[in-house]
Amino acid sequence: MGSTEIRRMELGRELRALAELSAPGAPEPRLAAAESFRRRRSSRFLGLCLAAGAALCVGMPLAQRGFGPRPGLAGTLASGAASEVAAEFAAAVLGPRAPGPAGLDAEIETYLVALWDSD
Amino acid sequence: MAKEGVEGEAELAARAGGGDSAAFDELARRLWDRIGRYAAAAAAGDPELASRIAQESLVRLHAALPRFRGEASLGTFVYRVCAIAAADAFRRLARERRRLGPLPEEEELPSPEPGPEEAALRGEAAAALRRALGRLDEGERALVYLKEAEGLGVAELAESFGIPEGTVKSRLFRARAKLKAALEEEGYGID
Numbered sequence: 001m002g003s004t005e006i007r008r009m010e011l012g013r014e015l016r017a018l019a020e021l022s023a024p025g026a027p028e029p030r031l032a033a034a035e036s037f038r039r040r041r042s043s044r045f046l047g048l049c050l051a052a053g054a055a056l057c058v059g060m061p062l063a064q065r066g067f068g069p070r071p072g073l074a075g076t077l078a079s080g081a082a083s084e085v086a087a088e089f090a091a092a093v094l095g096p097r098a099p100g101p102a103g104l105d106a107e108i109e110t111y112l113v114a115l116w117d118s119d
Numbered sequence: 120m121a122k123e124g125v126e127g128e129a130e131l132a133a134r135a136g137g138g139d140s141a142a143f144d145e146l147a148r149r150l151w152d153r154i155g156r157y158a159a160a161a162a163a164g165d166p167e168l169a170s171r172i173a174q175e176s177l178v179r180l181h182a183a184l185p186r187f188r189g190e191a192s193l194g195t196f197v198y199r200v201c202a203i204a205a206a207d208a209f210r211r212l213a214r215e216r217r218r219l220g221p222l223p224e225e226e227e228l229p230s231p232e233p234g235p236e237e238a239a240l241r242g243e244a245a246a247a248l249r250r251a252l253g254r255l256d257e258g259e260r261a262l263v264y265l266k267e268a269e270g271l272g273v274a275e276l277a278e279s280f281g282i283p284e285g286t287v288k289s290r291l292f293r294a295r296a297k298l299k300a301a302l303e304e305e306g307y308g309i310d
Contacts, residue, residue, distance in 0.1 A: 007244070009302065011309040015160060016247050016268035021245070022162070023155030024170035029147035032177035033140060040182060 126192050130228065136184035143184070147177055150197055153269075154180075157198060160264035161205040164245075165278040168208065176204040198271075198279035202261060209257050216289050253300035259294035266291060 128149055133143035149175075160173035180200045187196055252260050258280075265271045265279065277284045277293070299309055 005306065005307060006303070006308045008250070009244055009307045009309050011263075011298075012267040012270075014244055016156070018164050018245050018248055018252075019156035019159040019264065019268065021260065022159040022164040022166045022169055023152070024158065024173045025152040027147045027154075027177060028174060029144045029177060029181075030140075031176060032147065033143055033181050035178045037182035039178075114131050 129189060132184055132187050132196075133189075135181075136187050138185075143181060146157070150180075153194070153197065154201055156268075157201045157261065157264065158205065160252075160268070161201070161257045161261045162208075163255075163257075163260060164249040165216050168212070172201070172205045172208045174202045175208055179204050192275070195275050195278040197270075198265065199281060202258070202280055203260060244303050247302065247305035247307055251298055251305060251307075254301040255294055255297055259290065259297065262287070262291055263294045263298060 128146060131142045131149070135146050139249070145288055154176050155169070155173050158176065159169040162168035162172055164274040176197075180197065183196075183200055187193070191199075255263070262276060262280070265276060273281065273284050273287050273291075276287045280287065282290075
């Protein structure tokens with residue numbers, strides 16, 4: 001500053017004006033709900049997949065003992081878990097108008113894909 | 120804010136916390152201005168960072184609403200969520216910067232050049248304030264903002280930040296002194 005002149009600033013008013021000026025645009029509550037859901041359910045879905053894996057591991061010794069293999073057990077359990085999570089997701093994010101996983105909006109599908117990918 | 124509006128928001132919060140997604144949509148729209156301004160203040164006027172903080176606040180609000188019992192006011196509950204979201208955003212930013220290394224001519228905190236809109240609207244004062252805010256940490260900025268611009272009292276600030284009232288007073292004193300000194304370097308005194 002070359003000048004020593006002190007200008008006065010009404011702090012509260014200027015802070016509010018600056019905040020209003022740089023505040024973000026419209027909210028995205030559905031994406032927020034989807035992300036919240038993904039974080040909450042992600043660990044449980046992982047748990048279900050691990051349970052499926054564990055079940056398969058249990059199945060193998062059984063097969064070795066002559067009780068017969070259990071093909072696709074992990075896949076079946078994981079698929080069931082996925083359907084359950086998808087339905088719960090649709091209900092949590094879209095509410096009563098949830099059209100079912102097949103008709104989910106593209107933006108919600110993105111989160112479903114992220115859910116599967118992350119787990 | 121009208122009393123009726125406050126009651127409406129508390130009702131919406133209760134329904135949203137119970138899993139009513141339409142109530143959450145409506146609540147998010149009603150709270151968005153407050154969340155957005157908080158985020159912008161915490162981000163020292165960086166629009167991109169403000170946007171990240173605000174959206175993260177919504178995500179955390181959705182997760183936290185089932186725990187809202189109405190013991191605190193919804194306003195302080197929301198600001199508490201925002202404070203956690205902002206702290207998280209700054210931790211992530213610090214991690215990203217550690218990973219990528221320092222940027223050329225990096226400043227302490229994001230402080231982009233003001234755009235033409237800002238220059239037209241607020242001019243030098245806004246730019247000086249933004250630079251001065253960049254000298255505070257995000258918690259100090261949020262504290263000063265809520266006190267000076269939103270008019271929260273010490274008790275409400277203590278509730279919002281989950282700290283004792285005495286700590287609020289001392290942090291506020293230090294933050295205001297830092298801001299005052301930074302603004303004086305810019306040629307501004309504060310009222």
